[in-house]
Amino acid sequence: MPHTPYPSSYYAASANPVPARPELQGEVETDVCVIGAGYTGLSTALFLLENGFKVTVLEAAKVGFGASGRNGGQIVNSYSRDIDVIERSVGAKQAQLLGQMAFEGGRIIRDRIAKYNIQCDLKDGGVFAALSAKQMGHLESQKKLWERFGHTQLELMDAKRIREVVDTDSYVGGMLDMSGGHIHPLNLALGEAAAVESLGGVIHEQSPAVRIDRGANPVVHTPQGRVKAKFIVVAGNAYLGGLVPELASKSMPCGTQVITTEPLSAELAKSLLPQDYCVEDCNYLLDYYRLTSDNRLIFGGGVVYGARDPSNIEAIIRPKMLKVFPQLKNVKIDFAWTGNFLLTLSRLPQVGRIGDNIYYSQGCSGHGVTYTHLAGKVLAEALRGQAERFDAFATLPHYPFPGGRLFQVPFSAIGAWYYTMRDKLGI
Numbered sequence: 269m270p271h272t273p274y275p276s277s278y279y280a281a282s283a284n285p286v287p288a289r290p291e292l293q294g295e296v297e298t299d300v301c302v303i304g305a306g307y308t309g310l311s312t313a314l315f316l317l318e319n320g321f322k323v324t325v326l327e328a329a330k331v332g333f334g335a336s337g338r339n340g341g342q343i344v345n346s347y348s349r350d351i352d353v354i355e356r357s358v359g360a361k362q363a364q365l366l367g368q369m370a371f372e373g374g375r376i377i378r379d380r381i382a383k384y385n386i387q388c389d390l391k392d393g394g395v396f397a398a399l400s401a402k403q404m405g406h407l408e409s410q411k412k413l414w415e416r417f418g419h420t421q422l423e424l425m426d427a428k429r430i431r432e433v434v435d436t437d438s439y440v441g442g443m444l445d446m447s448g449g450h451i452h453p454l455n456l457a458l459g460e461a462a463a464v465e466s467l468g469g470v471i472h473e474q475s476p477a478v479r480i481d482r483g484a485n486p487v488v489h490t491p492q493g494r495v496k497a498k499f500i501v502v503a504g505n506a507y508l509g510g511l512v513p514e515l516a517s518k519s520m521p522c523g524t525q526v527i528t529t530e531p532l533s534a535e536l537a538k539s540l541l542p543q544d545y546c547v548e549d550c551n552y553l554l555d556y557y558r559l560t561s562d563n564r565l566i567f568g569g570g571v572v573y574g575a576r577d578p579s580n581i582e583a584i585i586r587p588k589m590l591k592v593f594p595q596l597k598n599v600k601i602d603f604a605w606t607g608n609f610l611l612t613l614s615r616l617p618q619v620g621r622i623g624d625n626i627y628y629s630q631g632c633s634g635h636g637v638t639y640t641h642l643a644g645k646v647l648a649e650a651l652r653g654q655a656e657r658f659d660a661f662a663t664l665p666h667y668p669f670p671g672g673r674l675f676q677v678p679f680s681a682i683g684a685w686y687y688t689m690r691d692k693l694g695i
Contacts, residue, residue, distance in 0.1 A: 311644020386459030394448025
């Protein structure tokens with residue numbers, strides 16, 4: 269079977285050492301088979317192991333191969349659609365429960381890092397940057413909304429104040445969330461995988477799930493083996509493929525692009541982001557950036573609908589970086605890569621159960637670092653018979669993309685163009 273390595277990226281080049289994890293050979297039995305060793309799968313496995321379950325994790329490539337090991341590395345609270353949107357859709361009672369969970373994922377990440385001594389360059393502080401008065405008004409409303417759900421580590425920033433945390437003239441203001449922050453995302457995943465194994469969990473890499481035999485005693489097949497389980501957790505997200513056909517029609521893989529500069533001088537790095545916060549702007553198709561532990565700038569943005577790989581990532585992202593930081597015009601780009609996330613029409617995650625024993629969570633819609641860690645806890649709770657929080661997600665309404673899979677890409681691209689024009693015009 270072919271070996272699938274990590275894609276070339278700054279994260280892969282700076283990853284912590286890891287043990288060999290051989291592919292599955294033969295038949296094994298377990299309580300729970302988790303498909304996918306990204307954040308959702310690893311978080312679920314950890315919570316299950318901590319509660320006495322026997323867990324086997326199947327990974328088609330390597331731990332954190334997908335979005336978990338390629339993202340911007342930012343700890344951002346709430347969901348891709350905020351709590352007020354949820355409230356208008358499902359009512360106050362369900363929104364209250366989802367709102368209470370909206371800030372839990374970041375706490376879970378910090379708990380994991382501390383409990384299992386994960387070395388992933390955790391830094392506190394995340395900035396939402398406004399490019400217009402309209403966006404600043406949205407941040408003012410968002411602060412009130414989040415505070416209504418008990419989240420108080422927030423500071424609104426005017427134009428003068430935001431210049432103290434990011435050296436650019438691009439923004440009219442912003443909001444600082446000190447419970448946000450940033451990490452080396454692949455090293456977080458690798459540390460969580462080591463935690464899984466420390467509790468007796470087993471992870472098989474290079475072991476894609478190719479078929480699921482459903483029924484009272486489900487079986488997951490790989491090219492060289494199979495796993496007999498009481499429960500299955502499907503956590504493949506944008507890299508699931510067609511394994512579970514009913515999950516494909518209501519979601520679409522999308523690509524985002526990231527570049528990383530050569531190491532900057534300590535003085536230049538400090539001048540760009542003096543407090544070492546991460547930043548994302550408030551556009552519909554947003555840009556995001558942060559410093560690494562070795563003083564590089566990671567800058568990402570843009571969306572490619574349908575998850576096609578652009579031929580020249582640097583040509584797409586470098587102009588965005590220079591618009592924010594023209595002082596980097598002579599800086600070399602050392603790494604450029606793309607990674608896929610899974611978009612839903614509602615931009616809210618899809619959580620549910622197929623039959624009595626197959627559980628899933630997918631469709632973070634670009635807001636996955638914190639949500640996936642929460643999802644692992646919620647899925648583990650459901651397998652233990654505590655389904656209230658699971659049901660709050662599972663009953664969110666979801667719809668197929670108009671026109672089916674054939675029209676997913678053009679439909680989404682037209683929608684993105686509309687919102688991008690609104691951002692540019694400030695309306």
